[in-house]
Amino acid sequence: MAPKVLVSDKLSETAVQIFRDRGIDVDFEPNLGKDKDALLAKIKDYDGLAIRSATKVTEKLLAAADNLKVVARAGIGVDNVDIPAASKKGVIVMNTPFGNMITTAEHAIAMMFAVARQIPEASASTHAGKWEKSKFMGVELTSKVLGVIGAGNIGGIVCDRANGLHMRVIAYDPFLSEERADKLGVTKVELDELLAKSDFITLHVPLTDKTRNILSKENIAKTKKGVRIINCARGGLVDEAALAEAIKSGHVAGAAFDVFEVEPATDSPLFNLPNVVCTPHLGASTTEAQENVALQVAEQMSDYLLTGAVANALNMPSVTAEEAKVMGPWIKLAEHLGAFVGQLTDEPVKAINILYDGCAAEMNLDALNCATVAGIMKPANPDVNMVSAPIIAEERGIKISRTTQHKQGVFDGYIKLTVKTDSRERSIAGTVFSDGKPRFIQIKGITIDAEIGQHMLYTTNRDVPGIIGALGGILGENGVNIANFTLGRTESTRDAIALLYLDEPIPEAVQEKLRATGLFQQVRPLEFEVA
Numbered sequence: 001m002a003p004k005v006l007v008s009d010k011l012s013e014t015a016v017q018i019f020r021d022r023g024i025d026v027d028f029e030p031n032l033g034k035d036k037d038a039l040l041a042k043i044k045d046y047d048g049l050a051i052r053s054a055t056k057v058t059e060k061l062l063a064a065a066d067n068l069k070v071v072a073r074a075g076i077g078v079d080n081v082d083i084p085a086a087s088k089k090g091v092i093v094m095n096t097p098f099g100n101m102i103t104t105a106e107h108a109i110a111m112m113f114a115v116a117r118q119i120p121e122a123s124a125s126t127h128a129g130k131w132e133k134s135k136f137m138g139v140e141l142t143s144k145v146l147g148v149i150g151a152g153n154i155g156g157i158v159c160d161r162a163n164g165l166h167m168r169v170i171a172y173d174p175f176l177s178e179e180r181a182d183k184l185g186v187t188k189v190e191l192d193e194l195l196a197k198s199d200f201i202t203l204h205v206p207l208t209d210k211t212r213n214i215l216s217k218e219n220i221a222k223t224k225k226g227v228r229i230i231n232c233a234r235g236g237l238v239d240e241a242a243l244a245e246a247i248k249s250g251h252v253a254g255a256a257f258d259v260f261e262v263e264p265a266t267d268s269p270l271f272n273l274p275n276v277v278c279t280p281h282l283g284a285s286t287t288e289a290q291e292n293v294a295l296q297v298a299e300q301m302s303d304y305l306l307t308g309a310v311a312n313a314l315n316m317p318s319v320t321a322e323e324a325k326v327m328g329p330w331i332k333l334a335e336h337l338g339a340f341v342g343q344l345t346d347e348p349v350k351a352i353n354i355l356y357d358g359c360a361a362e363m364n365l366d367a368l369n370c371a372t373v374a375g376i377m378k379p380a381n382p383d384v385n386m387v388s389a390p391i392i393a394e395e396r397g398i399k400i401s402r403t404t405q406h407k408q409g410v411f412d413g414y415i416k417l418t419v420k421t422d423s424r425e426r427s428i429a430g431t432v433f434s435d436g437k438p439r440f441i442q443i444k445g446i447t448i449d450a451e452i453g454q455h456m457l458y459t460t461n462r463d464v465p466g467i468i469g470a471l472g473g474i475l476g477e478n479g480v481n482i483a484n485f486t487l488g489r490t491e492s493t494r495d496a497i498a499l500l501y502l503d504e505p506i507p508e509a510v511q512e513k514l515r516a517t518g519l520f521q522q523v524r525p526l527e528f529e530v531a
Helices: 011-022 036-045 059-064 083-089 101-117 117-126 153-164 178-184 191-197 217-221 240-249 285-307 321-343 365-377 390-397 467-475 508-516
Strands: 004-007 025-028 048-051 072-073 092-094 145-149 168-172 201-204 227-231 252-257 276-278 351-358 399-405 413-420 427-433 438-443 446-451 455-462 482-489 494-502 520-527
Touching: 004 011, 004 036, 011 025, 011 059, 011 285, 036 059, 036 168, 048 252, 048 285, 059 083, 072 285, 083 092, 083 227, 083 390, 092 285, 101 117, 101 153, 101 201, 101 227, 101 252, 101 276, 101 285, 117 455, 145 321, 153 178, 168 178, 168 191, 217 240, 240 252, 285 321, 321 365, 321 413, 321 520, 351 365, 365 390, 365 399, 365 413, 438 494, 446 482, 455 467, 467 482, 467 494, 467 508, 508 520
Parallel strands: 004 025, 004 048, 048 072, 072 092, 145 168, 145 201, 201 227, 227 252, 252 276, 351 399
Antiparallel strands: 351 413, 413 427, 427 438, 438 446, 455 494, 455 520, 482 494
């Protein structure tokens, strides 16, 4: 059955056609997002939800979304999506951060020109029939110092454009490497130095606890007298009241704001101040950007629903289409390793360590980690998946660590999972053979070579005669067919294990007959999702 997607906000017809061309069953209802009750009644039927800003994806909506796997926002901001609730529900949240990068960067440059040359006020004066040429004395951008707070995707484009204007660009960004700074043609500085040296300051960071009011009253006071401040990123990055006072005092020469702490902004301390340019969040408002983000959201959602590729996700590691093809068997292996341990562990897990060897160590380890943790937790919580598992693990205080190493042993790569509880430590390792099928290669330090089937039986015992006969005899007598039989043992401790791949689940009564022999320390049925 084809995946079903609901488009509940205005999206271009071209984007909607992409869903259809990819074989997605899509319903285009661009006004539905404004009617939360109607959306609530309808959402249960859909695998994907494509939105803009009108639709509010709340915890209540997510609770009603029985089949929902992905929510994708055409744009950068996801303030209208309850991401923690989506993560707990196992729903991937995507955005399209690259579709409007150029548009937003160009708007910042345009706002910088506008405040440098007082263009809006001069335009209004001229429209009023005045000719106040001497009133609007501006400043050049050439040779001025531009301080860029946040040199990521959009900030990087602003740096490039500013270099083209022959400005001297300095940047503050804790994640900016010297190599990246050299490539951008900027000088990396600390925030205080940027505040003290900049003639213009432009912000290009997300709103987080660390960036909120990054231009606070105290930091605005550290700026160079006559500075002009541009914010086309997020409201809340600048203390608007403090900035208004600095403009009134003459310390700040002007400001250009496209975003505000409260939006829609019907009132702000910045309104009606001289040389303050304000626009109603137009950063992404160009025909090209609106089309780009719509097309991106359709492609991203289609890729995920059809191939498992994850792009621009905010609550799960991204996995490219190429990675999805190569990693598919390894992700399945990681889930199987976790499921094995999860089905055998009857007490709370305290710590998880995942060792990646050889070629496995070169893959997308974040995605493999998520798959492993999901496998561990799924036996106790069938609704858990790669999105929700890390959240649940964190809530339970489970410590998750990973280790990588160069190829060791006969396999090109393998994954080894070790889980600790208060009373014991359990480990299992596996690899993917050339046929693309995951295999278990070690349990409890005992080397094996076990094909993984949907229905399996795991036993542990002392290495004594009669084990194979007991297993084969009791299962045969009770009509349980063995598809594959794997044995392993240690020479030193005389411990042995058996892993049987069965054609059907083993009945409880048959398990009891095996236990009644007294030969087995453990008799545990296992189930794996192998389709």
